[in-house]
Amino acid sequence: MTASVAIRDLSISFGLAKVLPNVSFDVAPGECFGLVGESGSGKSTVLRCLSMLTDFWTGAITIDGRNLRDLPVKERCRMLQMVFQDPYGSLHPRQSVRTVLAEPLRIHGLDRREERMQQAMVDVGLPVDFLDRFPHQLSGGQRQRVAIARALILEPQLLLLDEPTSALDVSVQAEILNLLQRLRAERGFTYIMVTHDLAVVDHMCDRFAVMLHGEITEILPTSAIQGNGATHPYARELIGASLEYEGAGKASAA
Amino acid sequence: MTSTARPHSRLPAPLLALRNIIAFLWRTPTSAFGLIVLSVLILTALFAPWIASHDPYLQDLNNVLQPPGNGHLFGTDELGRDIFSRLVWGARITLRIVFLVTVVVGPIGLLVGTTAGYIGGRFDTVMMRITDIFLSFPSLILSLAFVAALGPSLNNAIIAIGLTAWPPIARLARAETLTFRKADYIAAARLQGASALRIIVKSIMPMCLPSVMIRLTLNMATIILTAAGLGFLGLGAQPPLPEWGAMIATGRRYMIDSWWLVTFPGLAILSVSLAFNLLGDGLRDALDPKQMNRR
Numbered sequence: 001m002t003a004s005v006a007i008r009d010l011s012i013s014f015g016l017a018k019v020l021p022n023v024s025f026d027v028a029p030g031e032c033f034g035l036v037g038e039s040g041s042g043k044s045t046v047l048r049c050l051s052m053l054t055d056f057w058t059g060a061i062t063i064d065g066r067n068l069r070d071l072p073v074k075e076r077c078r079m080l081q082m083v084f085q086d087p088y089g090s091l092h093p094r095q096s097v098r099t100v101l102a103e104p105l106r107i108h109g110l111d112r113r114e115e116r117m118q119q120a121m122v123d124v125g126l127p128v129d130f131l132d133r134f135p136h137q138l139s140g141g142q143r144q145r146v147a148i149a150r151a152l153i154l155e156p157q158l159l160l161l162d163e164p165t166s167a168l169d170v171s172v173q174a175e176i177l178n179l180l181q182r183l184r185a186e187r188g189f190t191y192i193m194v195t196h197d198l199a200v201v202d203h204m205c206d207r208f209a210v211m212l213h214g215e216i217t218e219i220l221p222t223s224a225i226q227g228n229g230a231t232h233p234y235a236r237e238l239i240g241a242s243l244e245y246e247g248a249g250k251a252s253a254a
Numbered sequence: 255m256t257s258t259a260r261p262h263s264r265l266p267a268p269l270l271a272l273r274n275i276i277a278f279l280w281r282t283p284t285s286a287f288g289l290i291v292l293s294v295l296i297l298t299a300l301f302a303p304w305i306a307s308h309d310p311y312l313q314d315l316n317n318v319l320q321p322p323g324n325g326h327l328f329g330t331d332e333l334g335r336d337i338f339s340r341l342v343w344g345a346r347i348t349l350r351i352v353f354l355v356t357v358v359v360g361p362i363g364l365l366v367g368t369t370a371g372y373i374g375g376r377f378d379t380v381m382m383r384i385t386d387i388f389l390s391f392p393s394l395i396l397s398l399a400f401v402a403a404l405g406p407s408l409n410n411a412i413i414a415i416g417l418t419a420w421p422p423i424a425r426l427a428r429a430e431t432l433t434f435r436k437a438d439y440i441a442a443a444r445l446q447g448a449s450a451l452r453i454i455v456k457s458i459m460p461m462c463l464p465s466v467m468i469r470l471t472l473n474m475a476t477i478i479l480t481a482a483g484l485g486f487l488g489l490g491a492q493p494p495l496p497e498w499g500a501m502i503a504t505g506r507r508y509m510i511d512s513w514w515l516v517t518f519p520g521l522a523i524l525s526v527s528l529a530f531n532l533l534g535d536g537l538r539d540a541l542d543p544k545q546m547n548r549r
Contacts, residue, residue, distance in 0.1 A: 053441050077447035090438035094460045103456065104446040150442065 002029035002188045003064045003079065003157035010049060010059040019045050020057070020214040032184060032191040034201040034208030034222075036238070042214035043194040044085075047160045050192065051082050063158060074108060080158040081151035086167045087143035091135040097121075097146050098131040104154050120149040125179060141172035148179065161193040165200065177203055198225055198242040210235040278540040285536020291529035299345040308336035310343040310496045319512045329514040331505065337514060340496035341522055347497045348526065351412055351481045352474050358416040360470050363423025368458045370424070371431025373450065382428065385421040393418040393476070394483050401489040408497070411490040415480050419473060426469050430462045464541035472534035475527035482523050498523050 005027040012020045020042050027033040035043040048054040050061060052068070061068040063079055071079065084090035091100060101117045110116065118128045124145040135143055144164065151159060164180065165173040181204060184191060195201060201208045202225050209219045210232070218232040228243060230236045279285040298305055307327065314334030322329045328337040370381035388396070393415075400414035434440065435458070443453050484490035485499025493500065498519040505515030 051445055053444065074447045077445060082442070082445055084438040084442065086438060090442055092439040092443075092457055092460075095457075103443070103448065107447050107452070147442075150446075154446065 003190050004029045005033075005050070005158060005190065005192065006060075006062045007046075007050075008060045008062075010046065010057055010061065012045065012049060012054065012057040018214070020049070023059075023214070023216055025209055025216060025219060027190060027192060030184075030188045030190055031207065032193060032205045034205035035192065035194045035211060036196065036198060036201060036208055037211030038238075039196075041211040043211055044162050045214075046211075047082065047162050047192065047194055051080060051160055052076065053082075077104075077156075078108065078154045079156055080160060081154060081156040082160040082162065083144070083147050083151050083164045085163040087140055087147050088135075088167070090147050091143055093135055096132055096134050097138075097149075100146065100150055101131070101153055104150070108154065116153060120153045123152060123183065124149045139172075140168050141175060144168060144172075144176055145179065148176075148183075152183070156189075158190045158192070161191055163194055163196065166196060173200075180204065198239065199246065201225065210238060275537070275540045279533070279536045282536055282539070284532045285539075288529040288531070288533035288536060291525055292533060295345055295349065295526055295529070298342055299349045302342050302346055306336075306339035306342040308339040310335060310340040311494050312336075319508060319515075321512070322514055328518045329512070331501070331515055332508055337501075337518055340501060341498070341518060344496040344498045344501065344519070344522070347408065347491060347495060348478060348481070351408075351415070352477055352530075354412045355416045355419060355477050356470050356474065358412075359419045359423055359473070360466065362416075363420040364427050364459060364462060364466055366420070367424040367427025367429075368431050368454050368462060371428040372435050372454050372458055374435075378428075381424070385424050388418065388421040389425075391418070394480055397480055397484060398487070398489065401484060406489040406492065408491040408495065411481060411484045414484070415477055418480075419477060422473070423466055423469055427462045427466055430465055431458055434458075434461060468534055468538045468541060471530055471537055474530040475534075478523060478527045478530070 007026070008024050010020055010023040011018070023042075023046060025033070035046060037043050045054065049057045050068070063071070068076070095103075098117065101120060102113060105113045105116060117131060121128050121131060126142060126145050126149070130138070130142070130146075135146075138146065144167075148164075159180075161180065165176050168176060177200065180191070183189060191204070193200075193204060202222055205222050207219060207221050209216045210230070211217065212234050218230055218235040220230055220235065224230060225239055225243075228236060228239045230239050276289070279289055307325075312335060314330070317330055317334040318332055320326055320330040320334075326336050326338065328341065331337055331340070366381055366385070370378045391399075396418045397411070397414040400417055401410050404410040404413065440453060440457055443457050448456070481490055481497070482499030482502070485497045485501075486503040488500070488503060491497030491500050493504070501519040502516045502523075505512070505519070509516050
């Protein structure tokens with residue numbers, strides 16, 4: 001249940017603006033790979049290209065050695081799923097949780113639907129009777145759990161996480177991160193995670209890439225955060241600022 | 255095999271929503287007025303045979319142009335027919351026109367608008383230019399042209415009004431679709447492998463439905479006026495059908511001496527189209543998601 005990802009020379013432009021000039025990186029099976037960088041550095045665009053939500057990119061993406069563009073749509077959907085940033089915008093406001101979870105099962109003609117839906121709810125730590133709730137009857141954290149359940153229900157191997165916790169309260173953030181970590185330990189997912197927060201990277205990821213203006217400046221192991229092991233000046237600055245901020249936060253809390 | 259275990263606790267949800275909406279409409283005086291007038295109209299149409307005091311087609315040439323009173327609540331027309339009874343039976347015709355036009359126009363407008371908005375590109379351009387062409391004619395003139403081509407009758411009037419009433423709905427549905435076609439929940443549906451048709455029907459149409467319903471309700475007033483206009487010009491319902499517009503048209507000749515011939519059908523048209531407008535306004539408030547959340 002794991003997939004490796006290889007991205008070679010991924011580039012895309014919107015009109016005249018070249019958003020991603022040339023991005024290449026590899027993700028090993030079962031790895032959690034972080035993408036960090038300032039706003040507008042193209043982190044989310046990488047995920048949207050990977051998920052084919054944006055499909056006019058050039059370059060080559062292979063998942064498990066297979067070219068992403070050659071994968072049939074249904075197979076691709078069962079290979080990779082995405083969890084969006086804002087759980088208030090990623091659930092259809094007029095669909096119950098049951099509808100949200102049943103739709104993909106219906107599209108892919110999977111059997112034992114009720115059983116699968118209940119299993120997905122249990123997996124993300126929600127009571128089974130929440131199936132008949134609507135998004136406006138759920139809290140932000142619960143909504144994000146539903147969004148994760150929706151991603152899990154097709155049993156993908158690769159999960160794309162687009163700042164899955166940044167729209168949530170700090171206490172709920174930890175819950176969702178722990179949930180994601182538990183799921184990875186149990187199922188061996190490969191994660192590619194976009195985030196602003198180096199603390200999240202530190203907690204979740206094995207390696208991470210620092211992006212600037214659509215380019216990857218440096219790929220570092222998570223252990224490089226403590227002690228700031230980056231060599232590229234921008235990456236050093238980013239990690240330094242983050243460490244400083246955390247230090248200031250701890251100092252003021254104490 | 256999976257659907258058997260499915261609990262049916264969801265079933266009353268639409269009914270509950272309907273009750274909520276009616277309760278909300280009831281609290282505002284204007285929309286309550288609309289609700290009452292339309293309920294009266296519907297009940298009148300349903301129980302026309304029992305409410306009408308006379309046969310609407312029965313002529314009594316010894317008793318023509320009688321003023322209100324004397325056993326005829328709203329008087330009699332130039333052929334001695336009871337105007338009240340004709341109004342009561344006319345409610346059926348009015349409702350039939352409104353219902354049929356809405357049933358034709360709603361789905362067409364919704365389908366054209368949502369597909370154009372979601373698919374976009376050249377398809378969008380072509381569909382919107384077609385709607386522009388329809389919109390660029392005044393609807394009464396266009397219906398006149400259609401009726402002239404099809405021949406004057408009530409059914410042709412309904413078809414003609416239907417053909418001219420869908421473009422505003424399509425425009426509205428397209429505009430709504432454009433606001434959330436990039437939403438994350440649409441992206442999520444695409445990632446699950448849902449086809450464009452599935453996304454349009456299951457994700458986009460439910461979001462467009464409230465505003466389309468409001469627009470349709472507001473449109474009903476226009477439909478009634480257009481139908482009455484066509485009837486007045488002799489291109490809608492044909493005599494002796496008791497259509498309100500046609501009643502005004504024939505009563506026009508006696509208007510100076512016998513005011514009741516045109517006044518009562520005119521009042522009926524006025525109050526019903528006013529009621530549809532007020533109800534539409536009320537629905538706009540009732541279906542507004544921000545207001546829904548407050549309840």
